[in-house]
Amino acid sequence: MSNRDRILELALRLMNEEGAGAAGTTRIAEELGISPGNLYYHFKNREEIVRVLFDALDAEFRSLLIEDADPPISASRFAAFYLRSFDLAWRYRFFFGGLLGLLRRDEELAARYRALQDWAIDELEGIATQLVKDGSMARPRGRDGLRSVALSTWLIWMNWIRFLQISGRETIEPSDMAAGVSQLFDVLAPYLDPAFEKSARRALARESPKRG
Amino acid sequence: MSNRDRILELALRLMNEEGAGAAGTTRIAEELGISPGNLYYHFKNREEIVRVLFDALDAEFRSLLIEDADPPISASRFAAFYLRSFDLAWRYRFFFGGLLGLLRRDEELAARYRALQDWAIDELEGIATQLVKDGSMARPRGRDGLRSVALSTWLIWMNWIRFLQISGRETIEPSDMAAGVSQLFDVLAPYLDPAFEKSARRALARESPKRG
DNA sequence: GTCTATAAGCAGATAGAC
């Protein structure tokens, strides 16, 4: 394993466990037993490390969303999609807690993040539209009903892990993600076809990672 | 105006405008034209400044919630309550963006924040329960339906301003809060009595601060 | 690719005079 990869791996671990501020260049180099100079050979600066990690999250998220927007959307695929998206958020959970600070310090990262967010909300709206077409979901009232539902799901997805962190949980486990998906289902529930919802909830319970 | 108050005022302004990290003790002292020593006479350390600001937010939020949970809850009081709560969040908007970082650095602040959050979610559930009793709202399905609705409203309240900041808005205006309240109404809408909802939305449009 | 050594800057905080 190259030092470059070891740097990325350790940076991700440290930031996930202790927050985005925990992975200074000094500390990374020290814990890996390499020199600061070596680290700076591989990365121009601290921000570049974060950008490379974000790019991985970005790519995974896009392929996940594209794959799963493909019609028709069955209840189990619907549940699996949200579970996988929460699992992805978990693996890069450092990103959400410190997001604003990270974006303020790196305009390039901010631009990439915003492009992803805009695209994702559109895509989530597209998924909701497809569910309506499939007859699995009723169209919410109001002009921008589907847009609003998409935005609510985005807000919950973005902030579920941060909410757990803020609430004082020492560690966040993959098994905590099912509650986030369930929270999200609760927001969609009033519009979902009852049979579809029931089936989706069953799939969620079946496929959630178990505690421990 | 005492230097102590000037410190608090400037710290709040800087953090609101440029983020929680922007108000270092050095910078505050410099911009006020006082010495670092003077600042440290008034506050034990940087964290204490933040704690005093949080206490103000805490007190205002509690009195707002207590006042408005008083039955029966009319549609216009309902709308006014959410508008005022978003206005409060706006005045202390620094807090939400950098929340996780602030809590990680100050265990005392973390404990106070968590107490407020636990209390607030209970209280929001109480408001929802009252609306059901008043006949203004249908009880959501599922065992913890009202709890889930309370949590969703909390998540949106907590994260609306941060969402705008993250989305790249240079400045956030009081007039941006109405969209947050509207987003929150959209989540509640499926359960609200149609006449109640209509009336609440009308009150929201009437009482929202205008742009500019 | 990797190292040593160090520059340069900024933060929070304190001692002690007035």
Add this chain to the structure above:
DNA sequence: GTCTATCTGCTTATAGAC
């Protein structure tokens, strides 16, 4: 209450040898 002066510790980042 307010000041001057300063200490300490930390961080990012670079120059240049191996």
